[in-house]
Amino acid sequence: MAQSAKAASSKSNIALAKKVMDFVMQQKNNTYNYKQVAHAIGAKTAVQQRNIALQLVEMAFNGEIIEVSPGKYKSPQRGNEAIGVFVRRSNGKNSVITDSDGETIFVAERNSMHALNGDRVKVNIAAHRRGAEPEAEVIEIIEKKEQTFIGTLKVDKHFGYLLTDSKYLATDIFIPKAKLKSGKTGDKAVVRITEWKDDFKNPSGEVVDILGKAGENNTEIHAILAEFGLPYKYPSTVEKAADKIGAGITEEVVAQRIDMRDVLTFTIDPADAKDFDDALSFRRLSNGHYEIGVHIADVTHYVHPDTIIDREAQKRATSVYLVDRVVPMLPEHLCNGICSLRPNEDKLAFSVIFHMDDDGKVLTSKIARTVIRSDRRFSYEEAQNVIETGLGDCVEAIKKLDELAKILRRQRYENGSVEFDRAEVKFHIDEAGKPLGVFFKVSKDANKLIEEFMLLANRTVATFVGKPQGKKKAKPFVYRVHDVPDPSRLADLAAIARTFGYKIKASGPPKEINRSINRMLAEVKGRGEENYLSTLAIRSMAKAIYTTDNIGHYGLGFEYYTHFTSPIRRYPDMMVHRLLDRYLAGGRSVNLQKLED
Known part of the structure; x- marks a missing residue:
């Protein structure tokens, strides 16, 4: 009897193995894990699934399939x-x-x-x-890819070497005396490989730039930037082109815009900010409603397509924020000067103007080019003090905007937006760049006020183009999209959260899943496992990307979303401004594929 059962089990395993092989043979270039195989061939028991997992491991060991990442496999598609x-x-x-x-x-x-x-x-x-x-x-x-390496020079009488910092190159780079560019021993340098003969152990190269003495703060920061292919200085030709640009706020320019210089307007930014790319305006209307303007620096009025400044901005793509400095996307004359919405200066803006009631309902919205004049520059700390004490400048405006922002935020979470509210690590540094201390920057009501109105503006702009009123068709546009989470990652998050006593839905409508994550994030606040579980929750999510193919923004719970509010520091926002300008003027659709590329 026992032998009969054993034979039946063996026969069952052989049949199961054959089904696995048949499945694998049909997959071509698809990837799969043991759960997907089990589901496809109808293997439901734990024993069957374990056998499938073991068979896949053995097939990968034998080279019959490839393990592309832990637990994920594919069939090899290669010749010699x-x-x-x-x-x-x-x-x-x-x-x-x-x-x-x-x-x-x-x-x-x-x-x-x-x-x-x-x-x-x-x-x-x-x-x-x-x-x-x-x-x-x-x-x-x-x-051959253009190759530059960062390291420290060692110079002898007739030649030099670069002792590289790179994880990509184990050998030093030989540099002829004539190619040292006056570099000396101890200098940090950028070196380009020019030749590497087959029978030579070391490649030969030439110095591209001397960054300074190794160990000095400025030198080491520039070395980090150069190592990752980030620009550590602005091309002089681009800066010269920018310096020639004036504000140009003439009567003719103003006449083509909505003049909002007499409306209370202010900026709220970090205390050390220099580029102010967004401002808020506020006024109470005679019917008891509120006009709220989200005003964004009109960068594309000054930076035209395919100019030397535009090409440099496109190459950089964004400003890069380091501990002690910003590597800007645009030359300083533009980002901190002409375009920056500094107080008591007339500025050109691209604006979204809302009429809202006390319940936070948007009654109307209008997208237009404007002229504004900021009355006050607030730091986040100053605006927070106004919110908490009711004292200071612009009290009515800031208190009402805070009240409306809280309503918008509550509605957003009710509609399925995920509440990731994590502290940011910041450093106290001295004038030489030496770190003196570290602290956590916590997002308070003033930060969230700005965040909520920027989200509203971004969403409104994306909806205006992506979901036009009447019988108009949507036109090609740049969206910021966020795909649904990977089901296996959500399942893992739910399983780990369960061990700490929290419940997360791993399947079902997105709104319900996100609400369960928000509950967990709220419950975990201040507990030992907070950082661990909140980090896992973030990692369970897909990465947001820019694309013309709108699939919505899962994390925010928005059907339409874009980036419109930071053209000083993000090139996609400049693209959005140009498309908006074209479409508002009745222009034809741009080429979809070219825009995607």
Whole structure:
């Protein structure tokens, strides 16, 4: 009897293994895990699912399938030769990522042809041996990537070396005396590789720039920027072009805009901010409603497409914020001067003007180019003091805006927006850039006031283009979208939260899932597990991206959303401003594919 049961079990396992093989053979370039395989072939018991997981592990060990990430597999789609991107590592664990299926294949240094990180290469893939990693040999470097490395110079009598800081290169770079650019021992430098002969251990290069003495704060910050391909200085030609631009607020320009210079307007920003790209205006209307203007610096009035300034901004894409400085997207004359909504200066703005009632309902909205004049510059701390004490400048405006922002925020959470409210780490530094201390910057009501009206403006602009009134069709636009979370990550988050005593819905309507996450985030406040669980919750989410294909913003719970409010520091916002200007003027749709590219 026992033998009969054992035989039946064996027969069942063989049948199950065959179903797994049949499934795998049909997947082509798709990825899958054991749960997906089990669901597809109808394996419901824990024992069957465990056998499937073990079979996939064994198949990956034997080279029959590829484990592209822990627990996720795909069938190999390769011949003897492949093309891909070379990945160099200073520990010798080089590899190539193939174009055909994204597989990572080991390349020994002796088989690398001295290919550098990012080079496009053709490789010959060795015949697979059971239980061994696949291995490849570079047979041609198809396209060499421009290579610069950061390090410290060591200069002898007739030549020099760069002792690299890079994780991508294990060897030093030899530099002929004539190519040192007056660099001295101890200088931090940017060096370009010019040659690496097959039979030479070290590549040869030339100094591109001397950053300064190693160890000095400014030098080390510039080295970090250069290492990650970020600009550490502005091209003089771009700055000269920017310096020629004047404010140009003439009578003719004003006549083409809504003049709001007589309306109470102010900015609320960090205390150390220099580029003020958004302002709020406020006035009570005779019918008891409120006119609230969200005014954004009209950068694209000054920066025209395909100019030297525009090309540099597009290349930079955003401003980059470091501990002790900002690396701006636009030259200082524009970002901190002409475009910045500084107090007591006439400024050009692109605005969204709302009429709202006491219940926070938007009765009407209008998008228009305006002229404004900020009456007051508030820091977040100053505005927070007004909210808490009811004392200071612009009390009625700030108190009412805070009240409306809280209503908008409550409505947003009720409609499924996720409440990620995390403290930001900031540093106290001295004039030399030396850190003196660290503190947590907590988002208070003043911060949330600004955030809520910026969200409202962004959402309104996206809806205006994406969901036009009447019989008009939506036109191509730049959206900020956020996809639904990966179900397996949500399931993992729910399982871990359960061990701490919290309940999270891992399936169902997005609104219900997000409400359950918000409940958990509220309950965990101030507890030891707060940072752990809130970090896991963020990591369970997809990453937000820019695209012309609007799928909505899951995390905010918005059907339409874009970035309109920061054109001084984000190039996508400049794109949005240009598209809005075109469409408001009755212009035709732009080419969708070109916009996406």
